[in-house]
Amino acid sequence: MAETTPILELRNVVSTYGRIRALKGISLKVYDGEIVSVIGANGAGKSTTLMTMCNVVKAVEGDILYKGERINDVAPEKLPPMGLCQVPEGRRIFPRLTVLENLDMGAFFRHGKTQIKDDLERVLDLFPKLRERRRQLGGTLSGGEQQMLAMARALMSRPKVLLLDEPSMGLAPLLVKQIFDIVRMINEQGVTVVLVEQNANLALQAARRGYVLETGRVVMADDADRLLSNPDIRKAYLGE
Template sequence: MAQDQPILELRNVVSAYGRIQALKGISLKVYPGEIVTIIGANGAGKSTTLMTICNIVKAVQGDVMYKGERINGVNSDLLPAMGLCQVPEGRRIFPRLTVMENLDMGAFFRKDNAGIKDDIERVFDLFPKLRERRKQLGGTLSGGEQQMLAMARSLMSRPKVLLLDEPSMGLAPLLVQQIFNIVKMINEQGVTVVLVEQNANLALQCAQRGYVLETGNVVMEDEAGKLLENPDIRKAYLGE
């Protein structure tokens, strides 16, 4: 795939919950190797954007393109094997499975046992706490550890694109910084990241580019550094 071709693209995408339009014709592009963040107030359509990419919420209009192919209608269960994986809001790990069993679930479609073993070591290097807790049930982990497990489980599918939905939600400030550092490390290992995040300040510091959503519309897009300096953005989303 040519570097100037987006790995992920939304073209005039409309999606709805019943009769209520959540996305009103949004377009965005994500290029290989980027961290792109989507910011906006609660109810702006940020999480809906990720769920529409994964076909959990149906796009009623427009095209969702991945690696140049239209993926509208592709079953969400098939997307991880294609390299497109979401870490949903609220973590959604398997609470009654151990850390190791959760990681195995992330690689459920893979047959390369040696590669799976290598990847388990790789995620334990990224998340040393999980190595210590590997025999512990997921439901007994702290909130921060569950977030780490959700991210680690997604990495076990060897994603090309990782969709991260509110990774800092409910975490202590120290842990939030740690999670964002890990997001950068994942990106440096060659994974393209789409980051939906309430903490606009940290998200824009982490990303290369950003999109601002308001009530289902993209109202602004720019380099993350320029959005951080934009007085309207600072007033609306950074509490200034």
């Protein structure tokens, strides 16, 4: 994997909620084909980082670059057609639509019925539970199934970069393992993944590289296996 131009990059990005500076000059790089994990305590700025990457939270300083182009002024809804798609914390599926209708929403901006149909089959192969539940309303699914649906809906947009925010939140351990196995499979199919996750151990095991945030700043960046073996990280985030 050539590490020349990052596919996604933040350069000295500051973002705010009112007068509160949530991100205080963050810089990070994501290269094509990677899984990059962003870890940190509650309130560190992890979710804000993802939302700033896709302009849901506006950067008031610094640059957001996607495929080498500055995207600070691109409307959030224009980014999925460009290949940058977020699976937000809390899933946010359409509870009154069926599974299939939710998946159709993921491809709403696309053309080419044959390609969309092929992608639907590929997504349902990746998430067999959704195939079983395809006629059910999204709101009747279990928490784990809703998380799968949120990920599958994002995949229907054919993302180049997938921003995953807390995919394991509220799930039983067996389902968490299943979700992370699917994240690896998605990555193996050519999708770059930026993973925000409270479970630092799982996040770093899945990733190639990682960033550690504290109060809106990057305090450490390294290969994921080095972070996993770092005694300070193990004490602060892995409960040792």
